[in-house]
Amino acid sequence: MIIARILGTVVSTQKDERLEGKKLLIVKPINLDGSDQSGYLVSVDTVGAGFHEKVIVVGGSSARLAEGNKDCPVDSAIIGVIDSFDFVK
Amino acid sequence: MIIARILGTVVSTQKDERLEGKKLLIVKPINLDGSDQSGYLVSVDTVGAGFHEKVIVVGGSSARLAEGNKDCPVDSAIIGVIDSFDFVK
Amino acid sequence: MIIARILGTVVSTQKDERLEGKKLLIVKPINLDGSDQSGYLVSVDTVGAGFHEKVIVVGGSSARLAEGNKDCPVDSAIIGVIDSFDFVK
Amino acid sequence: MIIARILGTVVSTQKDERLEGKKLLIVKPINLDGSDQSGYLVSVDTVGAGFHEKVIVVGGSSARLAEGNKDCPVDSAIIGVIDSFDFVK
Amino acid sequence: MIIARILGTVVSTQKDERLEGKKLLIVKPINLDGSDQSGYLVSVDTVGAGFHEKVIVVGGSSARLAEGNKDCPVDSAIIGVIDSFDFVK
Numbered sequence: 031m032i033i034a035r036i037l038g039t040v041v042s043t044q045k046d047e048r049l050e051g052k053k054l055l056i057v058k059p060i061n062l063d064g065s066d067q068s069g070y071l072v073s074v075d076t077v078g079a080g081f082h083e084k085v086i087v088v089g090g091s092s093a094r095l096a097e098g099n100k101d102c103p104v105d106s107a108i109i110g111v112i113d114s115f116d117f118v119k
Numbered sequence: 120m121i122i123a124r125i126l127g128t129v130v131s132t133q134k135d136e137r138l139e140g141k142k143l144l145i146v147k148p149i150n151l152d153g154s155d156q157s158g159y160l161v162s163v164d165t166v167g168a169g170f171h172e173k174v175i176v177v178g179g180s181s182a183r184l185a186e187g188n189k190d191c192p193v194d195s196a197i198i199g200v201i202d203s204f205d206f207v208k
Numbered sequence: 209m210i211i212a213r214i215l216g217t218v219v220s221t222q223k224d225e226r227l228e229g230k231k232l233l234i235v236k237p238i239n240l241d242g243s244d245q246s247g248y249l250v251s252v253d254t255v256g257a258g259f260h261e262k263v264i265v266v267g268g269s270s271a272r273l274a275e276g277n278k279d280c281p282v283d284s285a286i287i288g289v290i291d292s293f294d295f296v297k
Numbered sequence: 298m299i300i301a302r303i304l305g306t307v308v309s310t311q312k313d314e315r316l317e318g319k320k321l322l323i324v325k326p327i328n329l330d331g332s333d334q335s336g337y338l339v340s341v342d343t344v345g346a347g348f349h350e351k352v353i354v355v356g357g358s359s360a361r362l363a364e365g366n367k368d369c370p371v372d373s374a375i376i377g378v379i380d381s382f383d384f385v386k
Numbered sequence: 387m388i389i390a391r392i393l394g395t396v397v398s399t400q401k402d403e404r405l406e407g408k409k410l411l412i413v414k415p416i417n418l419d420g421s422d423q424s425g426y427l428v429s430v431d432t433v434g435a436g437f438h439e440k441v442i443v444v445g446g447s448s449a450r451l452a453e454g455n456k457d458c459p460v461d462s463a464i465i466g467v468i469d470s471f472d473f474v475k
Contacts, residue, residue: 031321031339031373033307037151038206040122042175044166045199046186054120054175056151056206062304062323062337070151072120072175077311081207086309086321086339088370091180091269091358091447095370097313103177103184103198106120109370110312110321117305117323118348126240127295129211131264133255134288135275143209143264143288145240145295159240161209161264170296180269180358180447192266192273192287195209215418216473218389220442222433223466224453232387232442232466234418234473248418250387250442259474269358269447281444281451281465284387298410298428298462300396329393329412329426344400353398353410353428355459358447362459364402376459377401377410384394384412385437 033112034059034087036079040072048102055079055108057087062117073106074099086110122201123148123176125168129161137191144168144197146176151206162195163188175199211290212237212265214257218250226280233257233286235265240295251284252277264288300379301326301354303346307339315369322346322375324354329384340373341366353377389468390415390443392435396428404458411435411464413443418473429462430455442466 034057042054053075059067071087076096079085085108093099096107123146131143142164148156160176165185168174174197182188185196212235220232231253237245249265254274257263263286271277274285301324309321320342326334338354343363346352352375360366363374390413398410409431415423427443432452435441441464449455452463 031371033339037208038204040175040204041202042199043202044168045175046165048184049199056204072122076313079311086307086312088372090372092361092370092372094181094184095315095361095368097370099370101184103181103186103188103196104120105177105179105181107370110307110309110316113308113310115305115307115323119304126297127293129264129288129293130291131288132291133257134264135254137273138288145293161211183270183273190273192270192275192277192285193209194266194268194270215475216471218442218471219469220466221469222435223442224432226451227466234471250389272448272451279451281448281453281455281463282387283444283446283448298460300428343402346400353396353401355461357461359450359459359461362404362450362457364459366459374459377396377398377405380397380399382394382396382412386393 031086031088032059033084033115035084036081046103057085071106073108074104075108077108077111079108079111084112086112120175120177121148122173124173125170135192146174160195162197163193164197166197166200168197168200173201175201209264209266210237211262211293213262214259224281235263249284251286252282253286255286255289257286257289262290264290298353298355299326300351300382302351303348313370324352338373340375341371342375344375344378346375346378351379353379387442387444388415389440391440392437402459413441427462429464430460431464433464433467435464435467440468442468
């Protein structure tokens with residue numbers, strides 16, 4: 031998994047029906063020092079995360095194991111809001 | 120998932136029979152400021168997207184969960200046309 | 209999926225028995241202008257592609273959905289010969 | 298799989314219920330000479346690894362095959378503590 | 387799949403029980419001209435490959451389809467020893 035922060039939202043009307051009601055968020059992967067990485071992902075929020083919160087993002091087929099994503103055509107899901115992370119180099 | 124825009128089409132006659140009738144589009148991943156990323160993907164359109172529209176693209180095994188792709192040998196699918204996306208840096 | 213061209217072949221005698229009879233080709237991903245990308249892949253041909261033809265290559269678990277690859281330990285398959293591709297920047 | 302060393306921990310209260318009780322560690326991929334690679338991963342420890350130990354990390358759907366991870370939304374797992382590794386260039 | 391050469395071994399005592407008896411090798415991806423690529427992988431040998439032999443390496447979920455790897459938490463497997471490979475640029 032990676033650590034990311036929530037930047038924004040994607041609005042789509044014409045879409046796969048299994049995406050109905052899903053919250054599609056734009057997330058930005060961050061480094062351990064809190065700085066942004068390049069790039070972004072569109073990820074399904076499954077835990078009710080808020081803007082600019084730091085979150086845990088899972089990718090690939092495991093995104094379909096997140097709550098509510100069974101059999102959905104999604105490859106990225108937010109599975110946790112991060113309280114804190116600690117590390118020693 | 121990623122955000123991409125539709126650039127073109129791929130025509131193939133000699134192909135896996137499960138690709139029959141599928142619309143294979145060339146899509147270009149874009150950055151959040153709308154600029155192009157390098158690279159491209161060949162992706163199956165499952166939502167009737169139009170040229171130069173911005174779309175949501177799913178990759179990996181989840182592309183087979185998109186409408187009509189069950190058991191198809193595809194690793195990328197267009198699953199939504201984007202109306203808008205908003206973000207705050 | 210990606211677009212690649214066929215460069216060569218790999219010969220292996222001592223191998224997983226489910227690779228018996230499979231044609232293992234070396235393919236080189238190309239850019240939309242026809243130029244080579246760096247890198248290469250070893251991919252199972254499932255459509256009878258010829259040397260230097262441009263082909264569609266699928267990766268990951270979906271390579272096992274290509275004709276004849278069921279339950280095979282392969283992560284890349286050629287699933288179509290490209291007649292043409294068109295795009296507008 | 299890759300070789301990584303354990304740097305730290307991630308604490309998350311608001312999360313997918315299948316992550317309850319899982320130890321989420323921050324791991325840093327290393328090169329064969331022992332130096333750090335860039336980047337990091339959040340990985341589920343399934344073998345009781347200790348801080349700064351060198352470990353084997355598996356990614357993708359196979360992370361769900363690690364002990365205790367069945368049907369969990371995780372894409373990275375620590376599956377072994379490394380005693381030693383040897384190589385000749 | 388990719389072409390790699392075998393560099394060394396990884397020894398791990400404290401590990402997932404489904405790794406018991408598996409030979410974990412360090413492999414280095416190579417270019418078509420035989421030169422080394424950067425990086426390395428830890429891969430399960432399933433074909434009895436020898437040191438410095440050139441091998442075919444499969445990644446992702448398909449590594450679990452290699453002989454003996456069913457339901458194992460592995461994402462890379464050696465599935466063939468390469469006799470030769472030929473290509474024309």
